[in-house]
Amino acid sequence: MSPREIYASRKRLIERELRRTVPRGSPRSLYPPIHYSLTAGGKRIRPVLVLLAAEAVGGNVNDALPASVAVELLHSFSLVHDDIMDNSNLRRGRPTVHTKWDPNVAILAGDALIGIAYRSLLKSPVERLPEIGRTFTEAVVEVCEGQAFDMEFERMDHVPIPRYVMMIAKKTGALIAASSRLGTLCGGGSPEEIASLTRFGEALGRAFQVQDDLLDITSSERELGKPVGADLIEGKKTFLLLTALRRAKGEDRTFLRTVVNRGGARRRDIPRVRRMYERLGVVREARRAVDDAIREARACLDGLRDSPAKGALFYLADMLGRRVS
Amino acid sequence: MSPREIYASRKRLIERELRRTVPRGSPRSLYPPIHYSLTAGGKRIRPVLVLLAAEAVGGNVNDALPASVAVELLHSFSLVHDDIMDNSNLRRGRPTVHTKWDPNVAILAGDALIGIAYRSLLKSPVERLPEIGRTFTEAVVEVCEGQAFDMEFERMDHVPIPRYVMMIAKKTGALIAASSRLGTLCGGGSPEEIASLTRFGEALGRAFQVQDDLLDITSSERELGKPVGADLIEGKKTFLLLTALRRAKGEDRTFLRTVVNRGGARRRDIPRVRRMYERLGVVREARRAVDDAIREARACLDGLRDSPAKGALFYLADMLGRRVS
Numbered sequence: 001m002s003p004r005e006i007y008a009s010r011k012r013l014i015e016r017e018l019r020r021t022v023p024r025g026s027p028r029s030l031y032p033p034i035h036y037s038l039t040a041g042g043k044r045i046r047p048v049l050v051l052l053a054a055e056a057v058g059g060n061v062n063d064a065l066p067a068s069v070a071v072e073l074l075h076s077f078s079l080v081h082d083d084i085m086d087n088s089n090l091r092r093g094r095p096t097v098h099t100k101w102d103p104n105v106a107i108l109a110g111d112a113l114i115g116i117a118y119r120s121l122l123k124s125p126v127e128r129l130p131e132i133g134r135t136f137t138e139a140v141v142e143v144c145e146g147q148a149f150d151m152e153f154e155r156m157d158h159v160p161i162p163r164y165v166m167m168i169a170k171k172t173g174a175l176i177a178a179s180s181r182l183g184t185l186c187g188g189g190s191p192e193e194i195a196s197l198t199r200f201g202e203a204l205g206r207a208f209q210v211q212d213d214l215l216d217i218t219s220s221e222r223e224l225g226k227p228v229g230a231d232l233i234e235g236k237k238t239f240l241l242l243t244a245l246r247r248a249k250g251e252d253r254t255f256l257r258t259v260v261n262r263g264g265a266r267r268r269d270i271p272r273v274r275r276m277y278e279r280l281g282v283v284r285e286a287r288r289a290v291d292d293a294i295r296e297a298r299a300c301l302d303g304l305r306d307s308p309a310k311g312a313l314f315y316l317a318d319m320l321g322r323r324v325s
Numbered sequence: 326m327s328p329r330e331i332y333a334s335r336k337r338l339i340e341r342e343l344r345r346t347v348p349r350g351s352p353r354s355l356y357p358p359i360h361y362s363l364t365a366g367g368k369r370i371r372p373v374l375v376l377l378a379a380e381a382v383g384g385n386v387n388d389a390l391p392a393s394v395a396v397e398l399l400h401s402f403s404l405v406h407d408d409i410m411d412n413s414n415l416r417r418g419r420p421t422v423h424t425k426w427d428p429n430v431a432i433l434a435g436d437a438l439i440g441i442a443y444r445s446l447l448k449s450p451v452e453r454l455p456e457i458g459r460t461f462t463e464a465v466v467e468v469c470e471g472q473a474f475d476m477e478f479e480r481m482d483h484v485p486i487p488r489y490v491m492m493i494a495k496k497t498g499a500l501i502a503a504s505s506r507l508g509t510l511c512g513g514g515s516p517e518e519i520a521s522l523t524r525f526g527e528a529l530g531r532a533f534q535v536q537d538d539l540l541d542i543t544s545s546e547r548e549l550g551k552p553v554g555a556d557l558i559e560g561k562k563t564f565l566l567l568t569a570l571r572r573a574k575g576e577d578r579t580f581l582r583t584v585v586n587r588g589g590a591r592r593r594d595i596p597r598v599r600r601m602y603e604r605l606g607v608v609r610e611a612r613r614a615v616d617d618a619i620r621e622a623r624a625c626l627d628g629l630r631d632s633p634a635k636g637a638l639f640y641l642a643d644m645l646g647r648r649v650s
Binding site: 026027028029030077081084085103107110111112114115116118119122126129130133134138140141144145148149152 | 351352353409428436440447451459472474
């Protein structure tokens with residue numbers, strides 16, 4: 001099988017297991033919204049990463065499947081709750097849970113997703129369960145801390161880039177790093193393998209977030225499934241905005257400071273910001289940051305012996321760097 | 326030490342450990358609200374129950390302390406999120422987290438509380454960790470299911486009493502039953518002890534909820550720390566309301582149906598409802614239900630050998646049946 005086929009087959013396994021794991025039926029205000037939140041499509045990067053990491057260290061897919069599904073459920077929890085907090089009405093072109101139902105339903109669906117995630121996680125191989133539980137739990141806490149910092153930064157005029165890097169390491173990086181680590185743990189990896197696959201995940205997480213920031217402004221509404229510039233309008237301090245604030249002079253600077261002071265851009269400002277980002281080389285710098293992180297991630301796999309799963313991990317890393325949605 | 330002193334000393338242990346367990350510092354929008362939610366006072370019934378159950382089966386307090394703290398953190402999560410969903414502005418006489426900060430802060434504080442709860446839980450004795458993890462996790466899911474049913478019932482005209490019993494078993498009973506079971510597990514209890522202390526917790530949970538329903542209408546604002554009749558105003562289907570709906574005739578019945586159809590009582594209706602509950606014997610029936618459940622709980626302890634911890638468990642059960650807030 002080609003790396004792409006391996007990826008696709010693991011993804012199918014995850015889709016099937018996800019459907020099995022979430023209860024059907026009542027309460028009707030709880031489980032149907034959860035199923036809805038899980039069927040928005042998407043590449044299932046995190047759970048596939050769990051499975052491939054397990055296989056790349058010689059482990060069995062079935063030993064890693066419970067943790068894999070747990071990671072996707074946790075990811076879904078964070079999307080459902082973040083969408084409430086960020087006031088997002090669309091995700092992948094569909095109404096978000098709190099828009100289709102109401103905020104209370106979305107709060108509770110997110111809460112239950114955490115419980116169901118742990119229910120799955122606890123089916124992992126028992127001899128490594130304490131370490132698996134800790135890795136997953138630290139990711140839960142970091143995801144919350146990251147979202148808290150993200151919201152705090154929205155209200156701040158000035159955010160130094162290292163603070164931004166710390167925030168995204170928690171908000172986005174932690175769960176991707178945990179996925180890679182969890183897979184290695186479930187697959188019975190050595191301490192060295194655990195260390196290098198954790199670093200692999202951390203670098204992937206960085207690439208992922210900067211790419212996300214980039215797509216917010218360079219992609220199209222059709223590809224994003226939500227309006228272009230949503231982060232900017234929401235007042236998010238993205239990698240691109242922070243870089244632009246550092247580089248801009250004169251009229252550009254005044255304009256960007258106005259956007260920041262106003263708490264976010266207006267919809268009609270988006271094309272101007274986009275042109276400015278191009279002109280100031282901010283888009284180029286973001287692309288380079290993504291490429292650097294992907295390269296760093298790939299280097300972490302050097303020590304692994306060659307295998308189809310390792311090839312699929314390279315494929316996954318490159319896919320992250322090239323994704324358009 | 327008297328049972329009351331044992332209770333108080335275990336409670337102090339929990340208070341200290343809770344303060345240690347929750348991080349201080351940043352994010353400032355996350356950890357201070359969590360500390361606030363944990364310092365509202367309260368009897369700490371659930372975590373004390375964890376410790377006493379462990380001791381009553383011959384176990385060590387320190388082995389049960391991580392699970393004990395985890396249970397209280399989970400309880401706090403459910404209060405913080407329920408207060409958002411139920412639109413409650415006061416708890417124990419203080420503004421709720423979403424009122425003092427905002428709903429986003431409260432959503433995230435609740436989410437992080439679950440993570441911190443698991444962080445503590447995972448420090449439990451490793452040989453029973455899988456079972457401890459499962460018990461705790463099933464309680465997480467049941468608490469969410471219970472809250473979902475509770476909100477669904479608010480919008481229903483007619484709720485059969487068995488459905489109400491099912492709902493409170495999840496919303497309130499599950500965590501109290503889990504507390505008792507977790508303590509027994511951490512204390513190294515036998516399968517028989519686990520079974521009887523789980524039933525002890527279930528009966529306590531039932532007593533607790535009916536007592537809660539009773540206090541909503543028979544207590545005072547000073548004792549409750551929130552307005553009398555808040556459940557009724559919110560449209561909650563309490564044990565008392567459902568019993569009254571079954572018993573009321575004529576004018577009483579018409580009035581109660583109006584309250585239900587309107588989606589809740591008006592503040593000025595509360596004294597009338599209270600008098601009706603007294604007159605129809607609904608208050609007496611609720612008191613009897615509480616007493617029956619407490620008696621049932623006490624009987625579950627018959628098989629345990631006598632110990633100071635067993636005495637304190639009796640004390641805890643009686644306290645639940647007599648509490649005024």
